[in-house]
Amino acid sequence: MEDTKQPGDTYVQSFARGLSVIRAFGPQRPHMTLSEVATQTGLTRAGARRILLTLAQLGYVAIDGRQFSLTPRILELGYSYLSAMPLWDLAQPYMEEVAEATRESCSVSVLDGTDIVYILRLSRHKVMSINLAVGSRLPAWATSMGRVLLAGLPDTERDRLLAASDIRAHTPHSITNIEKLKQRLAQVRADGYACVVQELELGLQSVAVPIVDRSGRVIGAMNVSGHASRYPSDEMVEAFLPPLRHAAEQINQALRQR
Numbered sequence: 001m002e003d004t005k006q007p008g009d010t011y012v013q014s015f016a017r018g019l020s021v022i023r024a025f026g027p028q029r030p031h032m033t034l035s036e037v038a039t040q041t042g043l044t045r046a047g048a049r050r051i052l053l054t055l056a057q058l059g060y061v062a063i064d065g066r067q068f069s070l071t072p073r074i075l076e077l078g079y080s081y082l083s084a085m086p087l088w089d090l091a092q093p094y095m096e097e098v099a100e101a102t103r104e105s106c107s108v109s110v111l112d113g114t115d116i117v118y119i120l121r122l123s124r125h126k127v128m129s130i131n132l133a134v135g136s137r138l139p140a141w142a143t144s145m146g147r148v149l150l151a152g153l154p155d156t157e158r159d160r161l162l163a164a165s166d167i168r169a170h171t172p173h174s175i176t177n178i179e180k181l182k183q184r185l186a187q188v189r190a191d192g193y194a195c196v197v198q199e200l201e202l203g204l205q206s207v208a209v210p211i212v213d214r215s216g217r218v219i220g221a222m223n224v225s226g227h228a229s230r231y232p233s234d235e236m237v238e239a240f241l242p243p244l245r246h247a248a249e250q251i252n253q254a255l256r257q258r
Contacts, residue, residue, distance in 0.1 A: 094247035104226040111149040114165040144208035145221035147194040152218025214256040
């Protein structure tokens with residue numbers, strides 16, 4: 001059935017179109033022509049041109065002949081969010097301790113809809129086929145940090161996000177049954193950590209713990225990830241969980257004092 005829901009009078013369509021143009025650029029499309037931008041966004045060429053030229057005048061887009069690309073100034077938009085996040089300036093020193101103790105990559109993420117978004121990352125080894133960095137998104141249900149974040153939600157919100165998630169097998173180890181996922185999340189809530197072994201990508205395993213604010217609400221998650229060939233998952237948990245928990249408690253304590 002066609003969705004007949006229309007934007008309300010608080011919806012600024014031109015602003016939404018401008019954001020769609022910004023989001024059209026990415027690792028696979030760092031440079032685009034006007035026609036390519038129009039195709040990617042569903043805008044007319046005239047509409048895409050007006051937005052691109054406006055962004056260029058504001059310094060967010062560069063023009064080289066027929067090619068358009070984002071400029072470093074676009075980072076201001078993300079930095080505004082990160083600099084307002086209490087985790088951003090508190091977590092990094094403790095993450096460095098974890099990375100040093102484990103000799104593995106350490107990351108912090110937050111929940112955004114059905115995905116996790118990386119807001120901090122210290123990389124020791126490349127453990128996935130894609131390059132993970134600040135701003136990278138992964139499905140929450142299939143990741144250790146995502147399961148920590150989902151487990152910290154009220155059951156109704158957790159169930160809503162699971163129902164909205166694109167749950168499918170990424171590897172033969174993926175848990176795709178929602179009831180089994182709910183059971184796993186209940187165990188994560190009881191244990192206070194999550195361990196995911198080769199469910200998102202073969203060879204990738206990780207363990208994560210929650211980061212909570214002064215009210216006890218889970219606002220982020222921190223994990224250590226590594227390749228399954230380097231150690232069995234039980235040894236990973238035994239070795240990595242103590243430094244992760246220690247770092248998380250230090251961060252939690254700092255958040256409580258703010």
